Amino acid sequence: MPQYVEILDTTLRDGEQTSGVSFTESEKLRVAQMLLSELKVDRIEVASARVSDGEFRSAKVILDWANANGFGQAVEILGFVDGDISLKWIEKAGGHVINLLCKGSKKHCEKQLKKTLDQHLADIANTVSIANEMGITVNVYLEDWSNGIKDSEDYVIDMVKGLEKMNINRIMLPDTLGMLNHKQTTAYCSIMTSNFPDMKFDFHAHNDYDLSVANVYSALECGFSGVHTTLNGLGERAGNVPLSSVIGIVKDHLNYDMKVDESKLYKTCKLVESFSGLRIPANKPLIGEFVFTQTSGIHADGDNKDNLYHNSINPERFGRTYSYALGKMSGKASIKKNLDELGIQLSPEETKKVTAKIIELGDKKESISKEDLPFIIKDVLGSQIVDPSIKIKNYSLSVAQGLKSMATLCIEVNGKDYEKTAAGDGQYDAFMNSLNLIYEELGKELPKLVDYEVQIPPGGETDALVITTITWQSEKRFKTRGLDSDQTVAAIKATIKMLNIIENNI
Ligand SMILES: CC(C)C(=O)C(=O)O
Secondary structure, three states: OOOEOEEEEOOOOOHHHOOOOOOOHHHHHHHHHHHHHHOOOOEEEEEEOOOOHHHHHHHHHHHHHHHHOOOHHHEEEEEEOOOOHHHHHHHHHOOOEEEEEEEOOHHHHHHHHOOOHHHHHHHHHHHHHHHHHHOOEEEEEEEOHHHHHHHOHHHHHHHHHHHHOOOOOEEEEEOOOOOOOHHHHHHHHHHHHHHOOOOOEEEEOEOOOOOHHHHHHHHHHOOOOEEEEEHHHOOOOOOEOEHHHHHHHHHHHOOOEOOOOHHHHHHHHHHHHHHHOOOOOOOOOOOOOOOOEEOOHHHHHHHHOOOOOOOOOOHHHHOOOOEEOEOOOOOHHHHHHHHHHHOOOOOHHHHHHHHHHHHHHHHOOOOEOHHHHHHHHHHHHOOOOOOOOEEEEEEEEEEEOOEEEEEEEEEEEOOEEEEEEEEEOOHHHHHHHHHHHHHHHHOOOOOEEEEEEEEOOOOOOOOOOEEEEEEEEOOOEEEEEEEEOOHHHHHHHHHHHHHHHHHOOO
């Protein structure tokens, strides 16, 4: 039987300690539901006790749902060695598990608490016995354990000997400041497992040296049974170890077992991206936008020839698909892959001309998407793969202090003009509201705008060209881009492309 790895995801507690990130009550509930019922992690840590009224309401809403759906024991709350205060907070919220924050290094115990180890253990024993009476399960965090074991190994060993005598469920060992490397992790985790072979240990990694994944690897090899993760690697400073990377190493490198449904990973990470407001870096393994995009033509060629580059990180596992970038590295094979997806057929001669144009645009640093192809083909070959049957005739946009923005828009659809005026929260919103009115009159539905991204080149130029990229969702999800020195005009250009794409059924 492969070793089983238990995941505690702490996006909603430690992840929310990312500077500038704060989740609302309903966002927390949605993330908790996704984590437990879709992604199927084993446990989630959702709050710190006593922090605020808002934190209490969020914990309660999650626990109400979890208790009603059989996940009550999987929801954990960080609490303090404070007699019954944290425990009562947790009980009132409907919780059943406390992750008790204790001092894992002599320095912290003596200098922060101003207590000896024996005094600290006595306080812990008091809180644990109250928890036992209340029927609350206790896990114990040894905060700053990685420094503790380095500087005061005897303290850590004596502490765990003391904890072993109490009725606790597991010990959770944080590398609080992300200081360890993989060799140190192996050395220190081995000390723990060899001294306490019957104890369950979780490892809690931070990423300050970008070594969190390597350290998790080492801790699991030493026989630790659990790992703490966050979605997208959120967390204080450089963050916690990302769940996505842990899934990768546990399944593909260690060949251990876990319950997580990796096909739901991307969807859950995107949800947290939108709630946290922090974009997932495009090159973040498994979940970044570009990690399944082949750029060089030679890879596309290999994929066309019996899947020569096939490997274990295939996108379908994670609910994603391969794509083939268009730019100066594109060969005919990449272009053919994109044309096939759009259902467009070109002769070898036509493909050559279109390839040359894409390479030329790539050389000018322009980014080209699959959806730009029909427009490029029209440009190069003059053929009507996309018929710009929708044109903007004119528009006016207003912005004023204390008043809503207004937009009047006139577009031509198949030779006939349509004009509407609408207000909005900002010029582009007003523009889209006018467009929606026109589409209502036409009896057609517009795709939903699901993402709006503006790229402004670094530097202080106010007239710099900006690229606005909009992601649309109809039956399919697609992106269009617009380029202009005015951000709203760039968005309008992207929108007109979208209208012609849906009109031409591309
Ligand atoms: C609060 C503690 C457990 C923590 O997150 C850490 O030490 O990293």
